[in-house]
Amino acid sequence: MRDSYDHQAAERKWMQRWQEAKAHEVDVGQARRPYYNLMMFPYPSAEGLHVGNVFAFTGSDVHGRFMRAQGLDVFEPMGFDAFGIHSENYALKIGVHPAQLVPRNTAAFRGQLRRMGLMLDWSHEVDTTDPGYYHWTQWLFLQLFRAGLAYQGEAPVNWCPSCKTVLADEQAEGGACERCQSVIERRQMRQWFLRITAYAQRLLDNLDWVDWSDVTKQAQRNWIGRSEGVEITFPVVDSDATITVFTTRPDTVWGATYLVLAPEHPLVARITTAAERTEVGNYVQQSTLLPTIAREELAREKTGVFTGAYALNPANGEAVPVWVADYVLMGYGTGAIMAVPAHDQRDLEFARAFGIPVRQVVSPDGREHHLAEAYVGEGVLINSGPFTGRTSIEGAKAIVEALAATGRGRRAVRFRLHDWCISRQRYWGPPIPIIHCDACGAVPVPEEGLPVVLPYVEDFAPDGSGLSPLARDEAFVHARCPSCGGPARRETDVSDNFLDSAWFFLRYPSAGLSDAPFGPAVTEKWLPVDMYIGGQEHAVLHLMYSRFVTMALKDLGYLSFEEPFRHFRAHGLLIEDGAKMSKSRGNVVNPDEYLDIWGADTLRVHLLFLGPYQEGGDFGDTDIIGARRFLERLWRYITTSEFSSDCPADPEVLNLLHSKIKKVTQDLRELRYNTAIAALMELLNGLMGQRQHHRECAQTLLKLVGPFAPFIAHELWEQVGETGLLVDQPWPQYDEALTRPQSVEIVIQIDGRTRGRQRVPMGAARADVERMALESADIGKWLHGRQIMRRVFVPNRLLNLVTRD
Ligand code: ANZ
Ligand code: ZN
Numbered sequence: 092m093r094d095s096y097d098h099q100a101a102e103r104k105w106m107q108r109w110q111e112a113k114a115h116e117v118d119v120g121q122a123r124r125p126y127y128n129l130m131m132f133p134y135p136s137a138e139g140l141h142v143g144n145v146f147a148f149t150g151s152d153v154h155g156r157f158m159r160a161q162g163l164d165v166f167e168p169m170g171f172d173a174f175g176i177h178s179e180n181y182a183l184k185i186g187v188h189p190a191q192l193v194p195r196n197t198a199a200f201r202g203q204l205r206r207m208g209l210m211l212d213w214s215h216e217v218d219t220t221d222p223g224y225y226h227w228t229q230w231l232f233l234q235l236f237r238a239g240l241a242y243q244g245e246a247p248v249n250w251c252p253s254c255k256t257v258l259a260d261e262q263a264e265g266g267a268c269e270r271c272q273s274v275i276e277r278r279q280m281r282q283w284f285l286r287i288t289a290y291a292q293r294l295l296d297n298l299d300w301v302d303w304s305d306v307t308k309q310a311q312r313n314w315i316g317r318s319e320g321v322e323i324t325f326p327v328v329d330s331d332a333t334i335t336v337f338t339t340r341p342d343t344v345w346g347a348t349y350l351v352l353a354p355e356h357p358l359v360a361r362i363t364t365a366a367e368r369t370e371v372g373n374y375v376q377q378s379t380l381l382p383t384i385a386r387e388e389l390a391r392e393k394t395g396v397f398t399g400a401y402a403l404n405p406a407n408g409e410a411v412p413v414w415v416a417d418y419v420l421m422g423y424g425t426g427a428i429m430a431v432p433a434h435d436q437r438d439l440e441f442a443r444a445f446g447i448p449v450r451q452v453v454s455p456d457g458r459e460h461h462l463a464e465a466y467v468g469e470g471v472l473i474n475s476g477p478f479t480g481r482t483s484i485e486g487a488k489a490i491v492e493a494l495a496a497t498g499r500g501r502r503a504v505r506f507r508l509h510d511w512c513i514s515r516q517r518y519w520g521p522p523i524p525i526i527h528c529d530a531c532g533a534v535p536v537p538e539e540g541l542p543v544v545l546p547y548v549e550d551f552a553p554d555g556s557g558l559s560p561l562a563r564d565e566a567f568v569h570a571r572c573p574s575c576g577g578p579a580r581r582e583t584d585v586s587d588n589f590l591d592s593a594w595f596f597l598r599y600p601s602a603g604l605s606d607a608p609f610g611p612a613v614t615e616k617w618l619p620v621d622m623y624i625g626g627q628e629h630a631v632l633h634l635m636y637s638r639f640v641t642m643a644l645k646d647l648g649y650l651s652f653e654e655p656f657r658h659f660r661a662h663g664l665l666i667e668d669g670a671k672m673s674k675s676r677g678n679v680v681n682p683d684e685y686l687d688i689w690g691a692d693t694l695r696v697h698l699l700f701l702g703p704y705q706e707g708g709d710f711g712d713t714d715i716i717g718a719r720r721f722l723e724r725l726w727r728y729i730t731t732s733e734f735s736s737d738c739p740a741d742p743e744v745l746n747l748l749h750s751k752i753k754k755v756t757q758d759l760r761e762l763r764y765n766t767a768i769a770a771l772m773e774l775l776n777g778l779m780g781q782r783q784h785h786r787e788c789a790q791t792l793l794k795l796v797g798p799f800a801p802f803i804a805h806e807l808w809e810q811v812g813e814t815g816l817l818v819d820q821p822w823p824q825y826d827e828a829l830t831r832p833q834s835v836e837i838v839i840q841i842d843g844r845t846r847g848r849q850r851v852p853m854g855a856a857r858a859d860v861e862r863m864a865l866e867s868a869d870i871g872k873w874l875h876g877r878q879i880m881r882r883v884f885v886p887n888r889l890l891n892l893v894t895r896d
Contacts, residue, residue: 096726098690101806106205108805114816115167115210119600119613122164127617128155129596129656131625131633132217134172134588135196137181140203142680142710143665143672146698150662150764151624152209153699156798157759158622159210160822166617167210168599170217171197174225175588176254176270179519183552189519190547193220203683208691208801210818215602219591224598225521226542227608228591231640232513233524233535234647240286241513243533247355247379247421248512250278255553256517257282259587260509262632277380280557283514283523283584287639291315291506293653294638303659304705310630316507321491323429323500325350325402327362328410334358334402337424337505340434341494342487344406345475346452347429348442350413351395354378355421362413364399371396371415378417386417393418393441404429405499406490407476416441424505436465450474453483511636513587518551518560520585528572528579537573545585559583593636596620596655597644620656624762627661634659660762663707665698672710680710692800693719699764699799708765721772722803725796728775729807732784739785742833747777748788749829755795756825764799771796786811791823839864840891846873849890857884864890 109115119125130151133144152167159165173193182189197218204211217224235241249263250256253273257280262269287294295315298308320339327334334350352359354375363371374396378386395416402413418437419428432442433451439462442449451459457471457480472478472486481489494500514523522543524536536543546567551560561567561583572579594608600617601609634656641655664671667678685694697718701708739745751774758767774795778788789811797804797817808817836848837860847870851860861882864870874894883891 096723096803098692098802101802102206102691105802105805112816114818116212116214117164117166119166119617124163125617126158126163126165127620128158128165128167129620129623130169131629132170132172132595133200134175134177135193135200136177137192137196138679139199140682141672142682145207145682145694146665147624147626147662148207148209149695149698150704150762153764153798154622154624154762155210156801156818157822159818160794160820162821165210166600167212168215169204169211169213170595170599171200171219172588172592173197173218173220174520174591176256176515176517179517180254180270188551206686206691208695215599217595217598217602219588219595222542222544223605225591227598228521228586229524229541229543230538230608231594232586232590233538235285235643236535238643238647240289240643241283242286243281243283245279245281247277248280248282249275252276255555256515257512259512259589282512284510284512287511288506288508290639290642291317291508293642294635297654301654302657304661306627307630307634307659307661311635314508314631314635318505320503320505321500322425322503323405323494325405327413328401328403330362330400332358332362334413334427335425336427336429337503338429340431341491341500342472342483343431343434343452344404344429344490345478346431346433346450347404347411348432348448348450349411349430350402351416351419351428351430352413353419353421353426354415354417356426359398359415362398362400367397367399371398374415381417386420389437393437393444395441395445405494405497422509423507432465433462434465434467439465513590514584515587516557516559516584517553518548518585520588521545522561523582523584523586525582526570526572526579527582528575528577530577531572531574534572534574559585589632589636592633593640596637615651619652619654621658623656623659624662630661660705662704663702665707666709668711669709685715689715689719690802692722692803696721696768696799700768702765704762704764722800724779725775726803726807728779729789729810734784734786734789737786739788744781744788745829746833747774748791749825752791752795752823752825753830756822768799793817794820794823835887837887838889839870840889841873842894843891846870854886857882857890860890
């Protein structure tokens with residue numbers, strides 16, 4: 092028996108024991124009550140795990156251990172998202188080839204993950220850079236290609252001048268590269284896209300029934316951005332062209348005093364008059380270089396040029412000028428708008444800058460006003476011909492009907508969601524399995540030809556040509572067309588690592604399977620994932636892609652379900668002294684030092700005690716020693732107490748025990764880890780304060796502590812004389828009756844003044860309380876022998892003895 096907890100010895104011993112006993116491995120084929128507990132797999136950076144990862148993984152692991160104690164076969168796999176720009180940029184920076192660097196980092200991560208006491212099943216590890224894995228990433232691409240869900244298109248894309256590659260919109264949010272923070276440029280390039288927009292409505296609808304964190308669902312809804320509106324067609328004067336605009340405000344059509352085309356709109360060249368050609372051409376060229384985000388900036392000074400053309404407003408027959416301006420984006424709606432300066436602020440600023448008339452058509456009171464700024468509310472229509480006098484809501488309906496009757500308007504639904512650009516002109520990713528043939532076009536590599544192995548290329552740096560470094564590898568590029576046998580070229584773009592991670596959860600149960608991406612029976616058994624816990628930063632990227640891939644595979648007959656994650660919970664962000672941990676701030680905490688000095692259990696408890704798990708906490712806020720002291724007290728209680736009997740009989744002890752089992756159980760169900768730990772601390776203190784100690788109390792305490800601090804709990808479990816592994820123990824049950832307090836303090840008043848308190852059994856009758864109160868000298872002395880005339884009694888709360896009328 093030691094006087095303090097030696098975490099190093101315990102951790103060494105239990106890591107080995109668990110491994111020998113295969114305690115965390117699941118027989119995926121035989122398991123009877125499968126429960127798939129998923130975490131977000133890390134990309135193995137050279138810096139090693141971040142303490143934020145430990146926070147995330149530990150919270151998920153506590154959940155997994157809790158569910159295992161409920162009798163479920165919990166599968167908790169781990170892997171490495173090791174392809175992608177991040178690893179590659181780092182490799183470039185330090186001058187080591189990613190093929191050498193990544194395995195090194197992966198090994199370091201594996202070591203760190205093992206030390207954290209996670210219940211990980213390493214027999215199902217996946218690594219996205221393993222040809223045995225990306226074989227199936229390529230297979231997935233081919234299925235999507237055959238289904239018409241993968242296509243090549245010329246499109247303005249986000250180009251990072253420093254990473255020298257294209258980024259998805261989601262990786263360029265805010266106009267800066269997610270990886271290196273460089274300002275994004277727009278480039279017109281041929282790219283591979285996945286048709287996620289075909290699933291926009293389903294991706295939105297299913298959010299109504301999946302059980303996910305509300306913040307995550309809302310982020311997904313916003314990203315999908317469904318908008319109900321109307322398309323209105325304006326014929327161009329002296330031309331056979333027509334301009335179709337998308338508007339959510341058809342009620343304002345009589346106030347449309349000009350139209351705007353996005354600079355990239357295909358009609359620009361066609362309708363621009365000879366006199367305006369040069370100026371329009373220059374403007375178009377400048378504006379297409381600007382990143383989308385800058386163009387959406389509301390406060391930016393409005394710029395634009397007149398095309399020289401006019402179009403007829405189909406509502407009132409008026410000819411209005413057609414402008415080109417960069418505040419209208421090609422990627423949304425139809426890429427053209429009817430501008431209503433009186434009721435849209437951007438349009439108003441534009442109209443004022445260029446001297447275009449402003450006509451008010453909606454008024455709160457039916458009168459015309461001077462507008463300091465655009466009036467965007469509802470009201471009564473004015474200046475709107477036959478619709479004048481109607482409410483804007485009624486008017487909108489009537490206007491849409493009238494436009495529809497002449498074929499000039501129709502209801503339309505638009506989404507902000509764009510197709511997913513997956514091609515990257517980089518090296519470190521799975522080659523896209525396509526062969527380009529002059530005669531046959533883009534031909535898929537036959538499935539027997541997979542994987543298309545990423546060749547070892549010594550010089551893997553991008554050269555700014557817009558082509559992948561693979562394009563410089565002649566041996567790789569030259570191929571035969573699978574369709575006609577003629578000479579052909581291999582696609583040299585690789586896919587983005589978001590495609591690798593969009594299906595990793597399908598692979599885990601089937602890890603290592605060589606003839607299919609996932610086995611049908613095992614997939615039926617384990618999926619959809621029961622619980623996925625991860626960061627909110629992936630709310631729109633990874634989760635949306637995973638849902639899309641799952642839906643597509645279901646439609647293709649490979650899966651029986653279309654939502655991959657039954658439950659998703661977003662954990663909060665771990666911050667450091669009020670700021671987000673980030674490499675640029677230099678405040679990223681490496682867990683190794685903490686693991687060495689304090690041990691895994693202390694770090695686990697400390698992290699989960701910092702704040703509500705789903706809200707996050709500040710790592711710099713409290714001292715880790717508090718968590719260590721708790722574990723030391725636990726150690727002392729178990730190793731030095733004299734356990735006189737098995738079961739407690741004292742009602743106070745029973746109440747303490749059962750109320751805490753209940754509290755911890757309920758908190759664990761809701762991932763309320765910080766309050767569960769607080770309850771465990773109270774339980775420990777309560778038990779230590781007893782004169783007699785009982786084996787059952789100690790065992791229960793260890794079972795409750797187990798998910799949080801598995802090393803020490805296993806060690807102490809053995810010390811109390813148990814032979815089996817604690818992790819296999821069922822969760823303690825509580826008796827509801829015993830969770831209620833057995834006694835209560837009642838306020839005793841005399842003539843309405845509080846004179847004392849009396850501890851009485853729960854639910855004691857008035858007469859008993861009165862007798863006990865009178866027997867106590869403290870209270871009796873206040874009566875001075877006066878006679879009690881009346882009594883006011885509130886059970887379990889108060890007894891007022893009244894001596895006067
Ligand atoms: C006329 C109008 C009058 C509009 C009014 C608004 C207020 P949401 O709700 O986001 O879907 N719009 C349409 N396509 C656009 C594009 N490609 N680039 C920039 N703006 C575009 O917004 C729909 C509104 O955004 C549309 O309704 C259109 O302006 C503008 F008093 O049409 B509205
Ligand atoms: Zn061919």
